Every structure is written in structure tokens, then in C-alpha cells.
Amino acid sequence: MTKTAMRFPAEWEPQSAILIAWPTEDTDWAERLGEVEDTYIALVAAITRFQPVLICVPDEDVQSYAYVRLASNRVDMDRVRFVEAAYDDTWLRDSGPITLVGGDAGGDAFVLNDFRFTGWGGKFEASRDDLLVGHLHATGLFEGRAQRRQIDFALEGGAIETDGAGTLLTTWRCLHERHPETSREVLSARLADWLAQDRVLWLDHGYLEGDDTDAHIDTLARFAPDDAIVFQACDDTNDPHHAELQAMADEIAALRTSKGTPYRLFPLPWAQPILDQGRRLAASYANYLILNGAVLMPAYGDPADEAAAAVLAQAYPGREIVQVPCRPLIWQNGSLHCITMQLPQGLLAG
Template sequence: MPAEWTPHERCWMAWPCREAMWHDFEATCGNYAAVAQAIARFEPLTMVVPPRLASQARDYLGSDIELLELPIDDSWARDSGPNFVINAAGDLAGVCFRFNAWGEKYSPYDQDALLAPRILDHLGVRAIASELIAEGGGICVDGEGTLLTTDTCFPHQNRNPDWSRDRIEAELMEKLGVSKVIWLPGDPLDNETDGHIDGIATFAGPGKIIVESSRDASDPRKPYFDSLRDQLAQETDARGRRFELLTLPEAPEDCALGERFCLSYVNFYYANGAVIAPSYGIPTDDEVRERLQTYFPDREIAMVPVTDIAIGGGGIHCITQQQPLV
């Protein structure tokens, strides 16, 4: 599985359609459209949309974004879409993990469970099936053999109760072509995904990891973020390198609207030549922009409002899935 910062053929998203979960459905559609349009400045984008909402999606998105009409239950393409891989001959394929809506938290999810193979069938790309229940937001790879995940998510009883951690690790290594899995503690306050990695850490390059952080001593997550950094400082990647650790602050708790609200600035998307990052309309946005520009001097930093996405429990990375350029 290539690193996310390598060149993309396109980005995949899924249009919001579980209307009952959104505080303001029209505002959420507007946020999704803004993310899609920001990404489409840098690479092609295909939006999967249920046929009943195709006209609405076209009105929001304009004519520059491709629509693919398919039945879907929800709009988190990172988790229900395929995880693209490339073999030594340069052939593209997609790994299709089983999907059960984050431990059967939402119903129905039968159409989302079929989304990955349907996208691959549309592309004419080989599907690699896995019996592991897993989501794309639960993994992060450096493209050089290392994978980050958490010990609270895929081993959870609501996903893979009969799988040992060793068996899960072996499956991830086989299907995604990695040689080392680093298990980090999951966020104990994340009840939506049971601790997805993409809300707390991401690779920023070979041997580099950005970790979510907090400077507020009263923040209940601060000890957790500190422990992440301490563990990663002792780890090495698949090639034996110690990690250079970078940080981004978490958005302050007073931004949160509801218990599911995603406060993560680490939850961004690498587009071709850009980083598409979340904006909460607060002064911390400017600090994050400056840090990201320092970390990625050759990329444009595009900040996009996400409040009406974050209220559903995720961010920009959660609603996108990159298809690597072959």
C-alpha cells in the first residue's frame, strides 16, 4: 500500500445520506462539497452518490466533479471504500476488508459493506478480499513497510472477537504488503470508532510522524497524547529508523458540538501538491496552517471548514480515500 503523499490518480468520496445523524443536513452537504471542491483543484475526484440524491449532489458540487451512482448507507469513504495496493509489476488492486459500521453502531450498513468491491468493479480493478473486519481510518502506512494502528479498534469484541492480535497483524501484513505493525493505544474517549489512528497520528514522510497534542494541563486527553509521543519516541520503523516526531494541536474542547465531535487537525488529506486540512473558524487554525506549511514546504495548505462534518464524528481524512497513480 503506497504512502498517502505519493501521486494520486484520483480521490474517492461518498455523499452524505444518513440524514438523521446530522445536526443540519444542508450545512453538512455544504461542508462535503467544500472539501470535494478543494481537493478537485489538485486531482480528479469521484463522488459516490445514491441515485435518489444525485440531483442534490450535482447542485452542490457543480459540473467539475464526477458522480458515480451507487446505493450507499453512509458517507465515510475512508472506512467503507477499498484500500488500494500496487504490486511489483505496477498493477493496481484494492483490498476489501469486511465492514460492519464500526461494530454495528449504525444500521443499515449492508450497502456500505459492498462499496469497496463495487468501486473496484467500476474501475475494472482486481479485488483482494479479507475476512478481517477493519476500516481504512484504522491504519496508516509509510509505503516502506511500516503500518500504524491501535490496540482498541480491530481487536475489539465488536469487530473480530475470534481473532488474536497476532492473527490481525499477520492479515494486515499479508494484505497490505507491510513488514512491521506498530500498535499504539487507542483514544479512550473515542466511542465512535473505538480508537482510529487517523484522529491521533499520521505519517508525514519516511521516518516522520505527526502526533496530535495538547498544551492544556486540564485537557483529559493530554496524558493520552503525551503517552503516544513517549511510545513513538522508543519505536523504530520497518527499516530500523527512529522517528522524527512532529505535532499538531488538537482543537480546543469548547469547539465541540455534541459528544461525537471530531477535534483532530491530524485528520487531513494529502492531495497532489497540497494538504487539505480542517478549519474550525478559530485562531488555532492559523497556527496549524503555519505548522503544516513548515512541515510541507512544497505543498499548498488549503484549510476547509469542517464543523458540520466533525459533528458526525470524523474529519477530512475520514471522508476521503486516495487512489494511487500507477
């Protein structure tokens, strides 16, 4: 597999479906399952307005329950498909397949990169999550031309961001935490090879309290079409995030496109602190999900929600901006993008 043969598509390119896993009492959502189910219902309802959704469930009973919950909330069930699979939790951005396509999106080949998922460096049990891609591939869910490629290297989908044209963006904090003995140069070469990239851009700054991923890029900065970067800013000088996120903003401003020009920059507004039993939660607007014709944005019930929607409308012109209530998700240290994984156009069989 050469770089010219395969390509890592940008999230805004055509998709066949969004992959998620239904929350159950056996996941870490158990304590607040009702609230989280409501968020999942709102998410599925939003996705199915634009494209299909593929929902992992552990067994037939959960599938029947999820079907009733969704259907009773007027979700378009013609665009919902279920697949049985064992999983520890529902963060499919990090345990799902990272897919390369042959040629243009929807081309004649697919590679499902199956990296090791270690529960964010061994913080949580993840043995079933680590087997998820292999299980999904074995079910015949994907197009016959889709090959699974196991890679014995810990990497989460939320840790990487691509522009679809050969540039990868990531954070040193996360990758160094996973692979402390490996140099930046070696990491860059490996990522470029596995993910069909020409270059890797690193951010040394940026973090969010309440984030246990060691600074995943999808909570901090995202590529947008036409050489743009959307990023989480903090304009509150009294907030403990201010200095670090300002340093990150300066780093992003210094980055250059493959043509040597500055990126167009779209800073996102800062939500007021959200606390849960005294613990600050990671309410990032950068954790949005791009669909065919839309951007789903995490909403936190904060006045900044509307301002964030306006920024995303500028960064993604022509796409509808849909707010999804995500306060229940950040209780477990992630948000909207973290629980989803897009599947490129043409990948699903049938």
C-alpha cells in the same frame, strides 16, 4: 500475491482521484444536511484545484442536485465524476477500497482489498456500505487490471496508516475491539500479509472524546515523508485527554524506523473543546487529507487552526496547505480524512 509483487502506497504518492459519497437525507447527516453540504462543497472545490474527485450518489436525482450545487459554487466540474452506488453513510475512508499497487505507484497491477465493514463493530447499520467496493468494481470504474480481493475480516481504512515502504501503524484499542479473541502477534501477521507490509507498529495509548471508531489511527497519528510522524498532541494539563495523549506521544517517540533511527516528530496543536448540546466533539487536526501537491486540513474555527497549518507545512514541504471547515462533520464523530479515500494513480479506467 507476494509482498514483493504488491505494495501499499503512502497517501502522499501520486493519486488518480479522491473518492467520496454525497450526503443525503437518508444518511445520518439528515438533521443538519445544509451545513454538511456546505462542507462537502468546500471539500470538492479544494480537491478539484489539484486533481479529480469521484462522487458516489444513490440515484440520478441526487446526482443532478449535487451537480447544480457544485457548479453554482464555481467548482471545476471537468474534474468531477459521478457514480451511482447504494450506501448507508458517507464514511468512505472505512467502507472504500484499500488499494495495493504492483511495483511503483501507477504500476501494472492493482488489488482492491475489500475488507468487511461492520459499522465500527456493529454500532450502526452498514450492510450497503459493506457491499460498496464490490459494486464499484462491478461498474467497470476501475482499470481492467484491478482485481477485487474479498477478505472476511473486519477492518476500516481509518484504522491503518502506512509509510509506503513496508511499515504499518495502528492502534491496539481498535483492532482488539474488532477481534477480541485474536492475539497481537496473529493480527500483526495477518495485516502484514494482506497489506504487503514488513512490520506493524502498535500504539496502546491515544483516544478522543466523541470518537466512536475505538481510536482510529487517522485521528491520532500519521506518517509523513522522510521518516516522520505527525500526531495530535495536547498541552492543556487540565484537559481530560492530556495524560492519554502524552502517553501516546511518549510511545511515538520510542518508535524506530526500519533503519533503527527515531522518527522525526511533528506534534499538532490542541483545539479548545467544541461542545454540541453538552457533548464533546472529536476535533483532531491529524484527520487531514493528502492530495497531489496539497494537504487539506480540517479547520474548526479555532485559534489553533493556523498553528496546525504551520505544522503541516513543515511536515509536508512543497505542498499547499488548504483549510476546509469541518465543524459540521465532527457532529457525527468524524472529520475530513474519514469521509474520503484516495485512489492511486492509474487505478481509474478511462
